[in-house]
Each structure stands twice: as C-alpha cells, then as structure tokens.
Amino acid sequence: MNLKEYKGVYIFIEQKSKEIQNVSLELLGKGRGLADTLEEELVAVLLGNKVKDQCQDLISYGADRVIYVDSPMLDKYLTEPYAQALSAISKSEKPNVILIGATSTGRDLAPRVSARLATGLTADCTSLEISEEKELLMTRPAFGGNLMATIICPDHRPQMSSVRPGVMQKLAIDTNRTGEIVEFDMKFDESKFKVRFIEELKETKQLVKIEDAHVLVSGGRGVGSAENFKHLEVLAKNIGATVSASRAMVDLGVMGHDRQVGQTGKTVRPDIYFALGISGAIQHLAGMEESEYIIAINKDKGANIFNTADLGIVGDVNKILPLLNSQINKLTNKNA
C-alpha cells in the first residue's frame, strides 16, 4: 500500500429522512481543522435517496467537495447497501482519513466497512489530532473511562475513526462558501442485500441506561415532587442527556430503581453529572463521584455535595431550572 496515494479527510454524512444529523456537521467542523493541518481536501460523503438538495449545506458547514449517491436502495439505512457505497467511494477516491459519527448507524456501518477495506478503525474518539509525522492521533477512553489511549493506524489507509455526537464542534454556517458537488456513479450488487427492513417504531422510553449516559441530569429530595421533576426532564431533552435520581426520589416513586444512582443503585461516570437538589450523602457519592465534571445546585450552602462538585451553585433548583431551560431553548433555536 502506497500511503502517499491516500489524500483527503472524508466525512460520512448521516441523514435520517433526508435530515442531516448534527454529529455529521460536528465532524465537518473537526475535519476542516484536520484537513487544513494536512493541507488536504475536506470531502463530505452523503448517501441517501433524493438528497442532492442537502449538498450545498455541507459546503456551508466546511466541506470543499461533496460526493453523493442518490438511490432508492439508500432510502433507509441498511448495512449492506451503505457499506457497498462507502467502500466503493473509498476504493475509488483513496481517502487518507474517514470520520463517522458513533451513532447506532455509524457504529454498524464503520466496522463493516473497515473490515471490507482491511484497515484500522478506532471507535468513540474524544480527540483527533495530526502528529508531526502527519499521522492521525486518535484518543479514546478505555476500561470504562479509567484509561485514555492514543491510537494510530500507521501502515493502512484510510485511517478510520468514529466520534460520538456532541464531542466535536460544528462551524458557524457560512452560506457564501463555495465548493464542488459531484454525483458518484454507484453500481450495487443487490444479490448481497440479505436484510429486509420491516418497520421502525419510535419509542419515548429512554434507551440509554444511566451507566451509559454521557450527560446525566440527576434529581434528589430538593426537587421535591414529580411535578418539579419535569424541569429535569426538559433540561435532559434539551441537551441530549439522560435523567437519573437519588434514592430519595426513587423511594418517592418519581423514578424507577433502574434510574437510581448510588450504593444501592447504579455506579455512573458520565462526562457531566448534574446533582440537582441532592445533598450528597456518602451512599450517593459512592455512585457518582468519579463523574468527569459535576455541577451541583443546592439551597443549603453547607451541603456535602459541594465538596465533590466541580461547579456549585447555591440556590433553589426549582427556580433556576425553568430559567435555564428557556435560555437553552433560545440559544439552540438561534443556532439551528
């Protein structure tokens, strides 16, 4: 393999019902920086059915070029048609780097493609940098977040990496940016299409287990009631977090036992833990003190939680949360 033939940072653009997913825009933002450091091109790869109209947006978010495949075969995400298209584009274009969002789609597609291309893949990277040797340095947590490892893919191309939503930052949209939009001429091998799509069902029930959540909004006695707990649910929804609770709220019946953090509940280590109206009993701390960043709101200045919190706010959670929610709403609507 002649590594020098492989050029460009390629971003797999995930769309659902033609709507570009935020994680892909975030990867364009990160990819722009990587491409500039490498002095190579940033290419967005968009697969779907009748998605040509979305291509210009990808340029506005940082891409130099968009390669798209429009086909009824790509209407709903299924592993094989998507793997065929992404592999074919990779074989033809020879990218240096491919970045994919670590969603249920990306985490299904990326390993399949990496095996087809016989190259390396590093999952759920939290940091991507270019070394002096122009190698992609892919840093990710391992052992339940206890250890960070920087991974390289020295002798194989493309260097493939997946990144979870919310980790990278998208660029501000610039509708004056210009770029090239090209259609890729894809010939599918339909004989390999063995999985049939039957239906999809929305479920409001939370899929994310609290142990797996990256951001947890957790409420305790200070929240007081199921009525007040709704503010926590709104906050969680606004920022893509998951709700959990201290034992007090579980005993009140506001949350199920599967949502309980602490010694008699679950041990969690999210990137951000909101301890809202939680006093910080030792049994609760045992379940969450290794969270990456702890934000606590409590009326009692002397509450034990403030000894563990990275950011402490002395105040009434039931007054602060409604304000916080409306402020976040304003901000996110403006950005959208």
Next chain:
Amino acid sequence: MGDFMNIVVCIKQVPDTTEIRLDPIKGTLIRDGVPSIINPDDKAGLEEALKLKDLFGANITAITMGPPQAEQVLKEAFAMGVDKGILLTDRKFAGADSLATSNALAGALKKLDFDIVITGRQAIDGDTAQVGPQLAEHLGLPQMSYVKEINIVGENLVRVKRGVEDGYQVLEAETPCVLTILSEANNPRYMSVSKIISAVRDKKIEVWDTSMIDIDLEVLGLSGSPTKVKKSFTKGAKSAGKIHEVIPQEAVTIIIDKLKENFII
C-alpha cells in the same frame, strides 16, 4: 436448518470495569483484585441463544479467545446451559485489535456449522462494538446489530428488533446471519447447580490454537492489527470546585458557559 439450529455465541472474559479504581498517587489502574466476568452484552447473547434453545431446541457452542484462564467463562456458559465450549488460545492471537480479533474468530467459525452467530454488541473493556460487524464481513454474512429481541418467524428466517436512538427498527434476514446483542435485551439466567455439576463432570472445553483454524497467520495478533496503541495515560487528578452564591439568572449564565465549553449546547 436440519433438526436443530446450531447457534455459536462469541463471548469474552473482561475485567469488571466498574470495579477498577485509579491509584491516586501513581495515577495507574489498580487491576489487582478486580474480578473477571463474562462481558455483559455477551452474557445477554448467551441468554438469547438459550431462550431459542428452550423454544425450538438448538445446539449452542460458546467460543472465546483469550489466555488459558479465559476457560472460566466457558465453564460459566456450560453452567448456564451451553452444549459445547471452544477456547481459542495461542500466543499468535495476542495483542490483537478488533480487526485481528475478528479475523481469528472468523477462522474458527469457518470450521463450525452454524445457523446463527451471536456476539455481544460491545465489550466493557474496549467499548468498540466493532468485532461483531467485522466478523460478519469476514464470513460474508448479513449482520443485524444492537439487537433487543429475536424472533424466529419462519423456516430459516430471523426477525429482530434493533435498538436505535429514538426507538427501534424491525429487520429480517435469512440464516445464516450474525446478530450483536444489547445487554438490555434480557436478564441472563443464573447458573444451575445441576448444570454446574454436569459441566464439571461431562463437558470438556475444546482448546484450539492457530493450526486448527482456517486463517492466514498474517492477519492475527499484534502484527495483524492495523491499529497500534501509541500511548496510554490516566486523566489527571481533579482540582477543587468553585461555589457560586448568585441570583438565579446569573447561575443560568454560569451553567450555560460551562455547557458551551463542553460542546453540550
């Protein structure tokens, strides 16, 4: 499919990462005394296979790759009701990344008859979720990942519920196929005393080395791994936090700045 389905479940022995702590002075992982367990998603995979066996009858083979002491997870699988256990162990497998691991497993699976291959979605020591789909690719088989529920809906026909961010997809494929299972799919059964006894007395673990599988040695172990660990490190100790006694509106600003800093909003 013959009389019974043949199901192969790939399982991994992992350290219980919830028990791992950092040495606060050296900043290194304390792994002494950390129990080894069957990876939770893989255990859910065993349970799904056993449920199919209860319903339709099946021959279940559990396979694991690892050092000799990984036989422990096969003994536990026997005690849950698995029929056959294979330990893939050889120094040539050592140091494998997900691609080299999937190559080794594919080499072993090519020596077995199966209708369904089950893996866990991901292992708690690496959390990559890559081996299942990579294995499916090497075997040239369809994959259905993030599976929460399996139903056999006809001769050779498997229908699954696949968990996605906002609900689930229902997918269908003919056997043979590869499924990766979420731990929320079920609550794995406990080992039964009678099965523990019969596991010890009657069931023998087969030990396979590289000579017994159908694979090119070049794609195995450290040398067959495209990815390499350049360095690993633990995150530094935390500094003490800051407490703000402010009016609600100001508190909101402080929190929002922090969320922006972390790209949450």
